[in-house]
Amino acid sequence: MTDTWLPTLITDTPQAGFELAITLSRRGVKYTQPDPEVLKKLRPVYAESADALIASSQVVAINFQTIAAANDYWRK
Amino acid sequence: MTDTWLPTLITDTPQAGFELAITLSRRGVKYTQPDPEVLKKLRPVYAESADALIASSQVVAINFQTIAAANDYWRK
Amino acid sequence: MTDTWLPTLITDTPQAGFELAITLSRRGVKYTQPDPEVLKKLRPVYAESADALIASSQVVAINFQTIAAANDYWRK
Amino acid sequence: MTDTWLPTLITDTPQAGFELAITLSRRGVKYTQPDPEVLKKLRPVYAESADALIASSQVVAINFQTIAAANDYWRK
Amino acid sequence: MTDTWLPTLITDTPQAGFELAITLSRRGVKYTQPDPEVLKKLRPVYAESADALIASSQVVAINFQTIAAANDYWRK
Amino acid sequence: MTDTWLPTLITDTPQAGFELAITLSRRGVKYTQPDPEVLKKLRPVYAESADALIASSQVVAINFQTIAAANDYWRK
Numbered sequence: 416m417t418d419t420w421l422p423t424l425i426t427d428t429p430q431a432g433f434e435l436a437i438t439l440s441r442r443g444v445k446y447t448q449p450d451p452e453v454l455k456k457l458r459p460v461y462a463e464s465a466d467a468l469i470a471s472s473q474v475v476a477i478n479f480q481t482i483a484a485a486n487d488y489w490r491k
Numbered sequence: 492m493t494d495t496w497l498p499t500l501i502t503d504t505p506q507a508g509f510e511l512a513i514t515l516s517r518r519g520v521k522y523t524q525p526d527p528e529v530l531k532k533l534r535p536v537y538a539e540s541a542d543a544l545i546a547s548s549q550v551v552a553i554n555f556q557t558i559a560a561a562n563d564y565w566r567k
Numbered sequence: 568m569t570d571t572w573l574p575t576l577i578t579d580t581p582q583a584g585f586e587l588a589i590t591l592s593r594r595g596v597k598y599t600q601p602d603p604e605v606l607k608k609l610r611p612v613y614a615e616s617a618d619a620l621i622a623s624s625q626v627v628a629i630n631f632q633t634i635a636a637a638n639d640y641w642r643k
Numbered sequence: 644m645t646d647t648w649l650p651t652l653i654t655d656t657p658q659a660g661f662e663l664a665i666t667l668s669r670r671g672v673k674y675t676q677p678d679p680e681v682l683k684k685l686r687p688v689y690a691e692s693a694d695a696l697i698a699s700s701q702v703v704a705i706n707f708q709t710i711a712a713a714n715d716y717w718r719k
Numbered sequence: 720m721t722d723t724w725l726p727t728l729i730t731d732t733p734q735a736g737f738e739l740a741i742t743l744s745r746r747g748v749k750y751t752q753p754d755p756e757v758l759k760k761l762r763p764v765y766a767e768s769a770d771a772l773i774a775s776s777q778v779v780a781i782n783f784q785t786i787a788a789a790n791d792y793w794r795k
Numbered sequence: 796m797t798d799t800w801l802p803t804l805i806t807d808t809p810q811a812g813f814e815l816a817i818t819l820s821r822r823g824v825k826y827t828q829p830d831p832e833v834l835k836k837l838r839p840v841y842a843e844s845a846d847a848l849i850a851s852s853q854v855v856a857i858n859f860q861t862i863a864a865a866n867d868y869w870r871k
Contacts, residue, residue, distance in 0.1 A: 421734040424792050430497040433515070437522050439737070439783070443776030446741050448766045461769035462524045465537035469546045470773045472519030476553040477780040479515070485792035488500050488561035506573040509591070513598050538600045541613035545622045548595030552629040555591070564576050564637035582649040585667070589674050614676045617689035621698045624671030628705040631667070640652050640713035658801040661819070665826050690828045693841035697850045700823030704857040707819070716804050716865035725810040728868050743813070743859070747852030750817050752842045765845035774849045781856040789868035 424485035432486055436478035440471065500561035508562055512554035516547065576637035584638055588630035592623065652713035660714055664706035668699065728789035736790055740782035744775065804865035812866055816858035820851065 420442065426432040448454055461467035483489075496518065502508040524530055537543035559565075572594065578584040600606055613619035635641075648670065654660040676682055689695035711717075724746065730736040752758055765771035787793075800822065806812040828834055841847035863869075 419734060421737055422732070424733050424787065425794070428498070429500050430495060433497055433518065434522075437519075440776055440780065442737065443741075443779040444772045446738075446779070447775045448772055453767060457767070457769045457772070461773065463529060463533070464769070465533045465540070465543050466546070467769050467773060468520045468524055468533070469537065469543060469550060470770070470777070471523045472516055473546070473550045473553065474773060474777045474780050475519040475522070476516065476550050476557070477777065477784065480553065480557045481780070481784045481787045481792075483500065483557045483561060485787060485794065488557075490501070490561065504574070505576050506571060509573055509594065510598075513595075539605060539609070541609045541616070541619050542622070544596045544600055544609070545613065545619060545626060547599045548592055549622070549626045549629065551595040551598070552592065552626050552633070556629065556633045559576065559633045559637060564633075566577070566637065580650070581652050582647060585649055585670065586674075589671075615681060615685070617685045617692070617695050618698070620672045620676055620685070621689065621695060621702060623675045624668055625698070625702045625705065627671040627674070628668065628702050628709070632705065632709045635652065635709045635713060640709075642653070642713065656802070657804050658799060661801055661822065662826075665823075691833060691837070693837045693844070693847050694850070696824045696828055696837070697841065697847060697854060699827045700820055701850070701854045701857065703823040703826070704820065704854050704861070708857065708861045711804065711861050711865060716861075718805070718865065723810060725813055726808070728809050728863065729870070744852055744856065746813065747817075747855040748848045750814075750855070751851045752848055757843060761843070761845045761848070765849065768845070771845050771849060774846070774853070778849060778853045778856050781853065781860065785856070785860045785863050785868075789863060789870065 424482050426482070426486060429483070429486075429489050432482040432489070433475070433479055436475050436482050439478040439482075440474040443474065500558050502558070502562060505559070505562075505565050508558040508565070509551070509555055512551050512558050515554040515558075516550040519550065576634050578634070578638060581635070581638075581641050584634040584641070585627070585631055588627050588634050591630040591634075592626040595626065652710050654710070654714060657711070657714075657717050660710040660717070661703070661707055664703050664710050667706040667710075668702040671702065728786050730786065730790060733787070733790075733793050736786040736793070737779070737783055740779050740786050743782040743786075744778040747778065804862050806862065806866060809863070809866075809869050812862040812869070813855070813859055816855050816862050819858040819862075820854040823854065 426435055445454070461471065502511055520530070537547065578587055597606070613623065654663055672682070689699065730739055749758070765775065806815055825834070841851065
Protein backbone atom coordinates (compact mmCIF):
# COMPACT_ATOMS: atom_id res chain seq x y z
CA MET A 416 0.00 0.00 0.00
CA THR A 417 1.92 2.99 -1.23
CA ASP A 418 -1.00 5.43 -1.48
CA THR A 419 -1.38 8.09 1.22
CA TRP A 420 -4.48 7.38 3.21
CA LEU A 421 -3.50 8.87 6.60
CA PRO A 422 -1.87 12.28 6.18
CA THR A 423 -2.98 13.56 9.60
CA LEU A 424 -4.89 12.61 12.75
CA ILE A 425 -6.39 16.09 13.04
CA THR A 426 -10.06 16.54 12.20
CA ASP A 427 -12.43 19.49 12.41
CA THR A 428 -15.05 17.82 14.59
CA PRO A 429 -15.40 14.88 17.00
CA GLN A 430 -17.69 13.19 14.51
CA ALA A 431 -15.11 13.41 11.72
CA GLY A 432 -12.63 11.98 14.24
CA PHE A 433 -14.96 9.08 14.94
CA GLU A 434 -15.24 8.40 11.24
CA LEU A 435 -11.45 8.47 10.93
CA ALA A 436 -11.34 5.91 13.75
CA ILE A 437 -13.52 3.66 11.60
CA THR A 438 -11.14 4.12 8.68
CA LEU A 439 -8.19 3.12 10.89
CA SER A 440 -10.05 0.04 12.10
CA ARG A 441 -10.79 -1.08 8.55
CA ARG A 442 -7.21 -0.43 7.47
CA GLY A 443 -6.03 -2.63 10.32
CA VAL A 444 -8.05 -5.44 8.78
CA LYS A 445 -6.89 -4.72 5.23
CA TYR A 446 -3.21 -4.88 6.13
CA THR A 447 -3.77 -8.44 7.38
CA GLN A 448 -6.14 -9.47 4.57
CA PRO A 449 -5.48 -7.27 1.52
CA ASP A 450 -7.58 -9.34 -0.89
CA PRO A 451 -10.82 -7.38 -1.51
CA GLU A 452 -12.60 -10.53 -2.65
CA VAL A 453 -12.00 -12.31 0.65
CA LEU A 454 -13.04 -9.21 2.61
CA LYS A 455 -16.25 -8.98 0.57
CA LYS A 456 -17.00 -12.61 1.32
CA LEU A 457 -16.41 -12.11 5.07
CA ARG A 458 -18.51 -8.95 5.38
CA PRO A 459 -21.97 -10.62 5.62
CA VAL A 460 -20.51 -13.04 8.18
CA TYR A 461 -19.42 -10.44 10.71
CA ALA A 462 -22.08 -7.86 9.89
CA GLU A 463 -24.72 -10.29 11.12
CA SER A 464 -22.83 -11.59 14.14
CA ALA A 465 -23.53 -9.74 17.37
CA ASP A 466 -20.13 -10.73 18.76
CA ALA A 467 -18.23 -9.50 15.70
CA LEU A 468 -20.16 -6.21 15.67
CA ILE A 469 -19.34 -5.56 19.32
CA ALA A 470 -15.68 -6.47 18.69
CA SER A 471 -15.61 -4.08 15.73
CA SER A 472 -17.08 -1.33 17.87
CA GLN A 473 -14.32 -1.97 20.40
CA VAL A 474 -11.57 -1.48 17.81
CA VAL A 475 -13.24 1.77 16.76
CA ALA A 476 -13.34 2.87 20.42
CA ILE A 477 -9.60 2.23 20.82
CA ASN A 478 -8.74 4.12 17.65
CA PHE A 479 -11.06 6.95 18.68
CA GLN A 480 -9.08 7.30 21.94
CA THR A 481 -5.97 7.98 19.88
CA ILE A 482 -7.63 10.44 17.54
CA ALA A 483 -9.43 12.27 20.34
CA ALA A 484 -6.15 12.72 22.22
CA ALA A 485 -4.45 13.92 19.00
CA ASN A 486 -7.13 16.60 18.67
CA ASP A 487 -6.94 17.54 22.34
CA TYR A 488 -10.55 16.36 22.52
CA TRP A 489 -11.68 19.24 20.27
CA ARG A 490 -11.91 21.28 23.46
CA LYS A 491 -11.51 24.68 21.81
CA MET B 492 -24.50 9.20 7.75
CA THR B 493 -24.46 12.90 7.11
CA ASP B 494 -26.46 13.99 10.18
CA THR B 495 -24.59 15.53 13.10
CA TRP B 496 -24.75 13.21 16.06
CA LEU B 497 -21.48 14.08 17.84
CA PRO B 498 -20.97 17.84 18.02
CA THR B 499 -18.88 17.70 21.20
CA LEU B 500 -17.40 15.34 23.81
CA ILE B 501 -18.15 17.78 26.63
CA THR B 502 -20.99 16.96 29.01
CA ASP B 503 -22.29 18.59 32.16
CA THR B 504 -21.99 15.55 34.41
CA PRO B 505 -20.15 12.22 34.59
CA GLN B 506 -23.44 10.43 34.12
CA ALA B 507 -24.21 12.32 30.91
CA GLY B 508 -20.69 11.40 29.83
CA PHE B 509 -21.38 7.75 30.52
CA GLU B 510 -24.53 7.95 28.45
CA LEU B 511 -22.56 9.56 25.61
CA ALA B 512 -20.14 6.63 25.87
CA ILE B 513 -23.07 4.32 25.24
CA THR B 514 -24.07 6.37 22.20
CA LEU B 515 -20.53 6.10 20.81
CA SER B 516 -20.53 2.33 21.37
CA ARG B 517 -23.81 1.92 19.50
CA ARG B 518 -22.64 4.16 16.67
CA GLY B 519 -19.55 1.95 16.33
CA VAL B 520 -21.89 -0.94 15.67
CA LYS B 521 -24.13 1.03 13.29
CA TYR B 522 -21.25 2.10 11.06
CA THR B 523 -20.45 -1.59 10.49
CA GLN B 524 -24.07 -2.74 10.22
CA PRO B 525 -26.23 0.22 9.15
CA ASP B 526 -29.35 -1.85 8.41
CA PRO B 527 -31.82 -1.22 11.28
CA GLU B 528 -33.69 -4.44 10.49
CA VAL B 529 -30.60 -6.59 11.00
CA LEU B 530 -29.72 -4.73 14.20
CA LYS B 531 -33.23 -5.27 15.52
CA LYS B 532 -32.94 -8.98 14.79
CA LEU B 533 -29.58 -9.22 16.59
CA ARG B 534 -30.65 -7.32 19.70
CA PRO B 535 -32.42 -10.21 21.53
CA VAL B 536 -29.41 -12.42 20.74
CA TYR B 537 -26.80 -10.30 22.50
CA ALA B 538 -29.10 -8.84 25.15
CA GLU B 539 -29.56 -12.33 26.56
CA SER B 540 -25.98 -13.48 26.22
CA ALA B 541 -23.81 -12.89 29.27
CA ASP B 542 -20.66 -12.79 27.14
CA ALA B 543 -22.07 -10.22 24.73
CA LEU B 544 -23.34 -8.04 27.58
CA ILE B 545 -19.92 -8.05 29.24
CA ALA B 546 -18.27 -7.27 25.90
CA SER B 547 -20.70 -4.39 25.35
CA SER B 548 -19.91 -3.05 28.81
CA GLN B 549 -16.24 -3.15 27.88
CA VAL B 550 -16.74 -1.02 24.78
CA VAL B 551 -18.67 1.48 26.90
CA ALA B 552 -15.79 1.52 29.41
CA ILE B 553 -13.27 2.31 26.66
CA ASN B 554 -15.39 5.10 25.24
CA PHE B 555 -16.00 6.46 28.74
CA GLN B 556 -12.22 6.75 29.22
CA THR B 557 -12.10 9.06 26.21
CA ILE B 558 -15.03 11.18 27.29
CA ALA B 559 -13.87 11.41 30.91
CA ALA B 560 -10.45 12.63 29.76
CA ALA B 561 -12.10 15.14 27.42
CA ASN B 562 -14.02 16.55 30.37
CA ASP B 563 -10.96 16.56 32.61
CA TYR B 564 -12.88 14.08 34.74
CA TRP B 565 -15.46 16.74 35.68
CA ARG B 566 -13.05 17.66 38.50
CA LYS B 567 -14.29 21.22 38.93
CA MET C 568 -32.82 5.83 33.58
CA THR C 569 -33.38 9.30 34.89
CA ASP C 570 -32.10 8.77 38.43
CA THR C 571 -28.69 10.17 39.35
CA TRP C 572 -26.31 7.32 39.97
CA LEU C 573 -22.99 8.94 38.99
CA PRO C 574 -22.65 12.42 40.46
CA THR C 575 -18.84 12.34 40.59
CA LEU C 576 -15.81 10.18 39.83
CA ILE C 577 -14.02 11.36 42.98
CA THR C 578 -13.72 8.94 45.89
CA ASP C 579 -11.98 9.10 49.24
CA THR C 580 -9.87 5.97 48.84
CA PRO C 581 -8.55 3.69 46.08
CA GLN C 582 -10.80 0.93 47.36
CA ALA C 583 -13.91 3.10 47.08
CA GLY C 584 -12.69 3.92 43.57
CA PHE C 585 -12.42 0.24 42.74
CA GLU C 586 -15.96 -0.30 43.98
CA LEU C 587 -17.16 2.58 41.82
CA ALA C 588 -15.45 0.87 38.87
CA ILE C 589 -17.59 -2.17 39.57
CA THR C 590 -20.71 -0.01 39.62
CA LEU C 591 -19.77 1.48 36.23
CA SER C 592 -19.21 -1.99 34.80
CA ARG C 593 -22.62 -3.17 35.95
CA ARG C 594 -24.29 -0.04 34.64
CA GLY C 595 -22.71 -0.71 31.27
CA VAL C 596 -24.52 -4.03 31.25
CA LYS C 597 -27.80 -2.56 32.49
CA TYR C 598 -27.98 0.04 29.73
CA THR C 599 -27.88 -2.77 27.16
CA GLN C 600 -30.16 -5.13 29.09
CA PRO C 601 -32.38 -3.09 31.43
CA ASP C 602 -34.74 -5.96 32.31
CA PRO C 603 -33.84 -7.07 35.88
CA GLU C 604 -35.48 -10.46 35.32
CA VAL C 605 -33.19 -11.29 32.40
CA LEU C 606 -30.14 -10.08 34.32
CA LYS C 607 -31.11 -12.25 37.28
CA LYS C 608 -31.42 -15.25 34.98
CA LEU C 609 -28.00 -14.61 33.43
CA ARG C 610 -26.15 -14.08 36.71
CA PRO C 611 -25.62 -17.79 37.62
CA VAL C 612 -24.43 -18.39 34.04
CA TYR C 613 -21.55 -15.91 34.08
CA ALA C 614 -20.78 -16.16 37.78
CA GLU C 615 -19.80 -19.79 37.26
CA SER C 616 -17.96 -19.33 34.00
CA ALA C 617 -14.22 -18.73 34.33
CA ASP C 618 -14.13 -16.88 31.00
CA ALA C 619 -16.99 -14.57 31.93
CA LEU C 620 -15.47 -13.82 35.34
CA ILE C 621 -12.13 -12.89 33.76
CA ALA C 622 -13.92 -10.75 31.17
CA SER C 623 -15.85 -9.00 33.95
CA SER C 624 -12.64 -8.35 35.82
CA GLN C 625 -11.24 -6.78 32.65
CA VAL C 626 -14.12 -4.32 32.37
CA VAL C 627 -13.60 -3.39 36.02
CA ALA C 628 -9.88 -2.85 35.30
CA ILE C 629 -10.66 -0.49 32.42
CA ASN C 630 -13.14 1.51 34.47
CA PHE C 631 -10.70 1.63 37.37
CA GLN C 632 -8.12 3.24 35.06
CA THR C 633 -10.55 6.07 34.44
CA ILE C 634 -11.46 6.53 38.09
CA ALA C 635 -7.85 6.31 39.29
CA ALA C 636 -6.82 9.00 36.80
CA ALA C 637 -9.76 11.17 37.89
CA ASN C 638 -8.54 10.95 41.47
CA ASP C 639 -4.93 11.61 40.48
CA TYR C 640 -4.25 8.13 41.82
CA TRP C 641 -5.06 9.25 45.39
CA ARG C 642 -1.40 10.30 45.59
CA LYS C 643 -1.88 12.86 48.34
CA MET D 644 -16.55 -6.70 51.64
CA THR D 645 -15.93 -4.15 54.31
CA ASP D 646 -12.30 -4.98 55.05
CA THR D 647 -9.60 -2.64 53.75
CA TRP D 648 -7.62 -4.39 51.06
CA LEU D 649 -6.54 -1.43 48.93
CA PRO D 650 -5.26 1.45 51.08
CA THR D 651 -2.94 2.83 48.38
CA LEU D 652 -1.70 2.28 44.82
CA ILE D 653 1.86 3.26 45.76
CA THR D 654 4.47 0.51 45.97
CA ASP D 655 8.20 0.51 46.57
CA THR D 656 9.20 -1.35 43.42
CA PRO D 657 7.79 -2.18 39.97
CA GLN D 658 7.61 -5.82 40.98
CA ALA D 659 5.51 -5.03 44.05
CA GLY D 660 3.34 -2.98 41.70
CA PHE D 661 2.94 -5.94 39.39
CA GLU D 662 1.90 -8.09 42.32
CA LEU D 663 -0.65 -5.47 43.35
CA ALA D 664 -1.98 -5.62 39.77
CA ILE D 665 -2.57 -9.32 40.28
CA THR D 666 -4.42 -8.62 43.52
CA LEU D 667 -6.67 -6.11 41.74
CA SER D 668 -7.39 -8.61 38.99
CA ARG D 669 -8.41 -11.27 41.48
CA ARG D 670 -10.55 -8.82 43.43
CA GLY D 671 -12.34 -7.97 40.19
CA VAL D 672 -13.31 -11.62 39.95
CA LYS D 673 -14.26 -11.91 43.62
CA TYR D 674 -16.68 -8.98 43.50
CA THR D 675 -18.61 -10.81 40.78
CA GLN D 676 -18.32 -14.27 42.34
CA PRO D 677 -17.78 -13.91 46.10
CA ASP D 678 -18.33 -17.59 46.91
CA PRO D 679 -14.88 -19.10 47.65
CA GLU D 680 -16.20 -22.62 46.97
CA VAL D 681 -17.20 -21.74 43.40
CA LEU D 682 -13.89 -19.94 42.81
CA LYS D 683 -11.99 -22.97 44.06
CA LYS D 684 -13.95 -25.19 41.68
CA LEU D 685 -13.23 -22.90 38.73
CA ARG D 686 -9.51 -22.52 39.37
CA PRO D 687 -8.35 -25.80 37.77
CA VAL D 688 -10.54 -24.99 34.76
CA TYR D 689 -8.92 -21.70 33.88
CA ALA D 690 -5.44 -22.53 35.17
CA GLU D 691 -5.18 -25.24 32.53
CA SER D 692 -6.78 -23.30 29.68
CA ALA D 693 -4.33 -21.41 27.49
CA ASP D 694 -7.05 -18.91 26.50
CA ALA D 695 -8.04 -18.20 30.10
CA LEU D 696 -4.40 -17.78 31.16
CA ILE D 697 -3.77 -15.26 28.38
CA ALA D 698 -6.97 -13.43 29.26
CA SER D 699 -5.90 -13.32 32.93
CA SER D 700 -2.53 -11.93 31.92
CA GLN D 701 -4.33 -9.23 29.96
CA VAL D 702 -6.33 -8.10 32.99
CA VAL D 703 -3.09 -7.95 34.99
CA ALA D 704 -1.52 -5.86 32.21
CA ILE D 705 -4.39 -3.35 32.32
CA ASN D 706 -4.23 -3.05 36.10
CA PHE D 707 -0.46 -2.71 35.94
CA GLN D 708 -0.87 0.29 33.61
CA THR D 709 -2.89 2.01 36.32
CA ILE D 710 -0.48 1.17 39.12
CA ALA D 711 2.61 2.09 37.10
CA ALA D 712 1.10 5.48 36.28
CA ALA D 713 0.20 5.99 39.95
CA ASN D 714 3.84 5.39 40.87
CA ASP D 715 5.11 7.63 38.07
CA TYR D 716 6.71 4.47 36.69
CA TRP D 717 9.11 4.29 39.68
CA ARG D 718 11.35 6.61 37.69
CA LYS D 719 13.19 8.05 40.69
CA MET E 720 16.19 -12.51 18.02
CA THR E 721 19.35 -10.49 18.20
CA ASP E 722 18.83 -8.33 15.11
CA THR E 723 17.73 -4.73 15.59
CA TRP E 724 14.22 -4.33 14.28
CA LEU E 725 12.97 -1.48 16.52
CA PRO E 726 15.55 1.31 16.78
CA THR E 727 12.96 4.06 17.37
CA LEU E 728 9.22 4.72 17.73
CA ILE E 729 9.50 7.99 15.81
CA THR E 730 8.13 8.11 12.28
CA ASP E 731 7.75 10.91 9.75
CA THR E 732 4.02 10.51 9.18
CA PRO E 733 0.95 9.02 10.89
CA GLN E 734 0.73 6.44 8.14
CA ALA E 735 4.32 5.28 8.70
CA GLY E 736 3.40 5.10 12.39
CA PHE E 737 0.41 2.91 11.59
CA GLU E 738 2.63 0.61 9.55
CA LEU E 739 5.08 0.42 12.46
CA ALA E 740 2.12 -0.56 14.66
CA ILE E 741 1.51 -3.48 12.31
CA THR E 742 5.17 -4.50 12.59
CA LEU E 743 4.91 -4.46 16.40
CA SER E 744 1.77 -6.58 16.29
CA ARG E 745 3.44 -9.19 14.09
CA ARG E 746 6.55 -9.22 16.26
CA GLY E 747 4.34 -9.89 19.27
CA VAL E 748 3.17 -13.03 17.50
CA LYS E 749 6.66 -14.06 16.39
CA TYR E 750 8.09 -13.91 19.89
CA THR E 751 5.49 -16.48 20.97
CA GLN E 752 5.71 -18.61 17.83
CA PRO E 753 9.13 -18.08 16.20
CA ASP E 754 8.81 -20.96 13.71
CA PRO E 755 8.13 -19.40 10.28
CA GLU E 756 6.69 -22.67 9.00
CA VAL E 757 3.99 -22.75 11.66
CA LEU E 758 3.20 -19.07 11.09
CA LYS E 759 2.88 -19.68 7.36
CA LYS E 760 0.49 -22.54 8.02
CA LEU E 761 -1.65 -20.40 10.36
CA ARG E 762 -1.86 -17.38 8.07
CA PRO E 763 -4.69 -18.64 5.78
CA VAL E 764 -6.62 -19.66 8.91
CA TYR E 765 -6.78 -16.23 10.50
CA ALA E 766 -6.73 -14.23 7.29
CA GLU E 767 -10.10 -15.74 6.39
CA SER E 768 -11.65 -15.58 9.83
CA ALA E 769 -13.64 -12.42 10.51
CA ASP E 770 -13.05 -12.76 14.26
CA ALA E 771 -9.28 -13.14 13.87
CA LEU E 772 -9.09 -10.18 11.50
CA ILE E 773 -10.97 -7.95 13.93
CA ALA E 774 -8.75 -9.15 16.78
CA SER E 775 -5.65 -8.39 14.70
CA SER E 776 -6.96 -4.93 13.96
CA GLN E 777 -7.41 -4.42 17.70
CA VAL E 778 -3.78 -5.26 18.44
CA VAL E 779 -2.73 -2.80 15.73
CA ALA E 780 -4.97 -0.14 17.32
CA ILE E 781 -3.33 -0.64 20.72
CA ASN E 782 0.17 -0.44 19.29
CA PHE E 783 -0.81 2.61 17.25
CA GLN E 784 -1.84 4.35 20.50
CA THR E 785 1.69 3.91 21.77
CA ILE E 786 3.36 5.07 18.58
CA ALA E 787 1.03 8.04 18.14
CA ALA E 788 1.78 9.20 21.69
CA ALA E 789 5.52 8.74 21.07
CA ASN E 790 5.24 11.04 18.06
CA ASP E 791 3.11 13.56 19.93
CA TYR E 792 0.43 12.70 17.38
CA TRP E 793 2.48 14.27 14.55
CA ARG E 794 0.85 17.54 15.56
CA LYS E 795 3.59 19.79 14.14
CA MET F 796 7.93 -15.83 43.84
CA THR F 797 10.43 -14.04 45.98
CA ASP F 798 13.18 -13.56 43.40
CA THR F 799 13.62 -10.10 41.87
CA TRP F 800 12.65 -10.22 38.23
CA LEU F 801 11.44 -6.63 37.70
CA PRO F 802 13.85 -4.11 39.24
CA THR F 803 12.98 -1.32 36.79
CA LEU F 804 10.82 -0.45 33.77
CA ILE F 805 13.63 1.57 32.18
CA THR F 806 15.39 0.09 29.16
CA ASP F 807 18.06 1.41 26.82
CA THR F 808 16.14 0.92 23.60
CA PRO F 809 12.54 0.48 22.38
CA GLN F 810 13.39 -3.06 21.37
CA ALA F 811 14.61 -3.94 24.87
CA GLY F 812 11.39 -2.38 26.11
CA PHE F 813 9.36 -4.60 23.80
CA GLU F 814 11.21 -7.64 25.10
CA LEU F 815 10.48 -6.56 28.66
CA ALA F 816 6.81 -6.32 27.67
CA ILE F 817 6.99 -9.97 26.64
CA THR F 818 8.52 -10.86 30.00
CA LEU F 819 5.68 -9.08 31.81
CA SER F 820 3.10 -10.91 29.72
CA ARG F 821 4.63 -14.26 30.55
CA ARG F 822 4.88 -13.41 34.23
CA GLY F 823 1.18 -12.56 34.20
CA VAL F 824 0.54 -16.12 33.08
CA LYS F 825 2.96 -17.66 35.57
CA TYR F 826 1.36 -15.96 38.56
CA THR F 827 -1.93 -17.66 37.66
CA GLN F 828 -0.38 -21.00 36.68
CA PRO F 829 2.97 -21.39 38.46
CA ASP F 830 3.43 -25.08 37.58
CA PRO F 831 6.10 -25.26 34.84
CA GLU F 832 4.88 -28.70 33.79
CA VAL F 833 1.38 -27.46 33.02
CA LEU F 834 2.77 -24.43 31.18
CA LYS F 835 4.99 -26.68 29.09
CA LYS F 836 2.01 -28.83 28.21
CA LEU F 837 -0.07 -25.79 27.19
CA ARG F 838 2.62 -24.16 25.05
CA PRO F 839 2.10 -26.24 21.86
CA VAL F 840 -1.65 -25.64 22.20
CA TYR F 841 -1.52 -21.86 22.09
CA ALA F 842 1.58 -21.57 19.93
CA GLU F 843 -0.33 -23.21 17.09
CA SER F 844 -3.63 -21.43 17.61
CA ALA F 845 -4.05 -18.24 15.58
CA ASP F 846 -6.51 -16.85 18.13
CA ALA F 847 -4.19 -17.48 21.08
CA LEU F 848 -1.22 -15.96 19.25
CA ILE F 849 -3.19 -12.80 18.46
CA ALA F 850 -4.40 -12.63 22.07
CA SER F 851 -0.80 -13.01 23.30
CA SER F 852 0.31 -10.23 20.99
CA GLN F 853 -2.41 -8.05 22.49
CA VAL F 854 -1.16 -8.57 26.03
CA VAL F 855 2.34 -7.67 24.85
CA ALA F 856 0.94 -4.51 23.22
CA ILE F 857 -0.72 -3.44 26.47
CA ASN F 858 2.42 -4.03 28.51
CA PHE F 859 4.49 -2.22 25.88
CA GLN F 860 2.26 0.86 26.33
CA THR F 861 3.24 0.92 29.99
CA ILE F 862 6.94 0.44 29.36
CA ALA F 863 7.06 2.95 26.52
CA ALA F 864 5.41 5.58 28.72
CA ALA F 865 7.85 4.78 31.54
CA ASN F 866 10.74 5.44 29.16
CA ASP F 867 9.14 8.61 27.80
CA TYR F 868 9.05 6.76 24.47
CA TRP F 869 12.87 6.78 24.24
CA ARG F 870 12.48 10.21 22.65
CA LYS F 871 15.96 11.45 23.53
